[in-house]
Amino acid sequence: MLLSTDSLTKYYNKFLALSNLSMSVDEGSIVGFVGPNGAGKTTAMRIMVTLMKASSGEVFIDGIPLSKDPRAVRGRFGYVPDFFGVYAAITSEEYLNFYADANSVPKEGREELIDGLLELVNLSDKKDADVNLLSRGMKQRLCLARSLLHDPKLLILDEPASGLDAQSRLELKYILQALKSRGKGILISSHILPELGEYCDKVVILKQGVKVAEGSLEEISRAIGRKAKISFTLIDPDQFEDAATLIKMSGRAGNVFKKEMNLETEFTGSEEDIAALIYTLVTGGIKISGVSHTKETLEEIFMEVIENEGPGKAE
Amino acid sequence: MKVPEKLNNAVLTFGMERRMKRISTLILLLVGIFVVGIGLISGIAESMVLGVFGGGSDAAIGYVLLSVALFFVVALFSALSAAGEISGEKSRQTLDLLICSQLTPRQIISGKLLSNFLYAMLITVIMFPLYAVLYLFGGFTPLGAAEFIAYMLVHVFCILSIAIFFSAKVKKTAAATVLTIVTYVGWAAANGILALIWLAVENYLSYTYSVNSFFTYPPILWLNQATGFVMLFAGQIGGWSSLFTGTLETFEALIPLILGIVIPVVVSILCIRGATKAVDPMKSKKTSGGI
Numbered sequence: 001m002l003l004s005t006d007s008l009t010k011y012y013n014k015f016l017a018l019s020n021l022s023m024s025v026d027e028g029s030i031v032g033f034v035g036p037n038g039a040g041k042t043t044a045m046r047i048m049v050t051l052m053k054a055s056s057g058e059v060f061i062d063g064i065p066l067s068k069d070p071r072a073v074r075g076r077f078g079y080v081p082d083f084f085g086v087y088a089a090i091t092s093e094e095y096l097n098f099y100a101d102a103n104s105v106p107k108e109g110r111e112e113l114i115d116g117l118l119e120l121v122n123l124s125d126k127k128d129a130d131v132n133l134l135s136r137g138m139k140q141r142l143c144l145a146r147s148l149l150h151d152p153k154l155l156i157l158d159e160p161a162s163g164l165d166a167q168s169r170l171e172l173k174y175i176l177q178a179l180k181s182r183g184k185g186i187l188i189s190s191h192i193l194p195e196l197g198e199y200c201d202k203v204v205i206l207k208q209g210v211k212v213a214e215g216s217l218e219e220i221s222r223a224i225g226r227k228a229k230i231s232f233t234l235i236d237p238d239q240f241e242d243a244a245t246l247i248k249m250s251g252r253a254g255n256v257f258k259k260e261m262n263l264e265t266e267f268t269g270s271e272e273d274i275a276a277l278i279y280t281l282v283t284g285g286i287k288i289s290g291v292s293h294t295k296e297t298l299e300e301i302f303m304e305v306i307e308n309e310g311p312g313k314a315e
Numbered sequence: 316m317k318v319p320e321k322l323n324n325a326v327l328t329f330g331m332e333r334r335m336k337r338i339s340t341l342i343l344l345l346v347g348i349f350v351v352g353i354g355l356i357s358g359i360a361e362s363m364v365l366g367v368f369g370g371g372s373d374a375a376i377g378y379v380l381l382s383v384a385l386f387f388v389v390a391l392f393s394a395l396s397a398a399g400e401i402s403g404e405k406s407r408q409t410l411d412l413l414i415c416s417q418l419t420p421r422q423i424i425s426g427k428l429l430s431n432f433l434y435a436m437l438i439t440v441i442m443f444p445l446y447a448v449l450y451l452f453g454g455f456t457p458l459g460a461a462e463f464i465a466y467m468l469v470h471v472f473c474i475l476s477i478a479i480f481f482s483a484k485v486k487k488t489a490a491a492t493v494l495t496i497v498t499y500v501g502w503a504a505a506n507g508i509l510a511l512i513w514l515a516v517e518n519y520l521s522y523t524y525s526v527n528s529f530f531t532y533p534p535i536l537w538l539n540q541a542t543g544f545v546m547l548f549a550g551q552i553g554g555w556s557s558l559f560t561g562t563l564e565t566f567e568a569l570i571p572l573i574l575g576i577v578i579p580v581v582v583s584i585l586c587i588r589g590a591t592k593a594v595d596p597m598k599s600k601k602t603s604g605g606i
Contacts (some may be wrong), residue, residue, distance in 0.1 A: 049415050050413065050415065050596060050597060051411055051414060051596050052596055053596060053597055067597075070333055070597050071417070071419060074415060074417055077412075079412075079415045081408075081411055081412070083408050084408050084409070084411070084412060085406075085407035085408035085409045086407075086409070087333075087407070087409065089333075089336075098329050099325075099327060099412070099416065101329070102324075102325040102326070102416035102417060102418050103326065103416050103417045104417045129523065146412070150417070186359065190533035214578075242415070
């Protein structure tokens, strides 16, 4: 595990902002960190990156306890905060050079490193541009490049997509997927749930400082009892009843609804179970022209988890 | 100017580079050279007219006071710049990224402090050839020049440390600047008031009990840069003992050393430690309340 927290708690005077948060991020994975405003996401992230001291609990980064050796920990992660500024009258290259100095990156090979990072974040043509004149999305990508200067294994990104247009968010997604393929562990918070759900391996959901869910979308979906929807498009309308019977016999379907030429049902099985059901229908003589499997989105899961009364755990 | 490796860090290098590129640096240098040059020309003109060389001429005294005033401009300008260092990073929202880097809080503070200190020294050193003319007009000795430099270095560093401390403690640059100026002026004012009280008590004791003062002047004046500099120069011109020229056996000779050097150094250390603690989130006391 690149990052793990053990019962992390934070009080602001008597206000409990974070309560016993235990979670983890592995190598080569992207973990989404979601929750309503004020849930404690930024508080948790700021503790993880040594910008704030926890009231109790511990953070381990690459196995090193943060409270014992903050300096050693700082070399092991890259951080992109939700709000950040840049210095006036410097170029992108000078900006990266300064933070390379600050992170003790050797001068040898640094120019190639900076060029490579600018290429990764699609800012090669902005190498000599004044950083203050870059757009919000470009600054965000430059900040991401900054966080990678010392080649950390772990990235902690606090709402990096905030304020970005659709194209910039798409570029960010590709960059994160590229970093994941290089073995980086990424913890990312965002309010843009549909997009986050597309590339996260796992999500951690916070509500009022308490973790209410952790796992992949499928795991959380099953845990809270939500079911995926399957729709079969039939050719022969006379086969609807037979098809409905076979679907119910699978033991994993709920009520079956007819909608025009489609039979729709909620289904709790795995993808292998879906394949087996299709096989059963086909071998049972049902003529199927199409199958669609609609998974639960992160947005739907999030709303269901958050709207549950009380912070019940769904894992 | 090459900084020793142990003291060098990214914040120091970055700060010095940016300062050297600013137009205000050139303006400050030109103003300083102009002002000191005016004093130099005045002194030469007076000497040529009156035919007087050596200590005590009006031009020499004026030149000395002008140099002292110029020092204060450099020190105050640097202090005002230093007051915006950490608070400016907070306003720009760049401090968090510095803290998350491999730089320690101590390196961040020392880098900021040293970049301001080296800048002030660079401005002063560039004008130093003009100061050297003091040898012609004021009877200033090399040891006297060394005393002046030591006293100046210590007090500039102290002023900058105070500015950095306030900058680290408050959120806004304006507040840090005001606090620095208030402290700077308040220090001088309090010092002056204490010196007046001292003199009043001395006069009372002398008049009432015929007790003569052990000291030639209120020693507390060494804590104030303005009066300290005047005493340094006056001591050199008038042949009095000052920082190091008095014998160490006499208690009075130790007073300038303790008040003029040691106490500002102690204040600087305390301010630096306070500033370092203020920018270290892991040592901040602003954490939990708890149940």
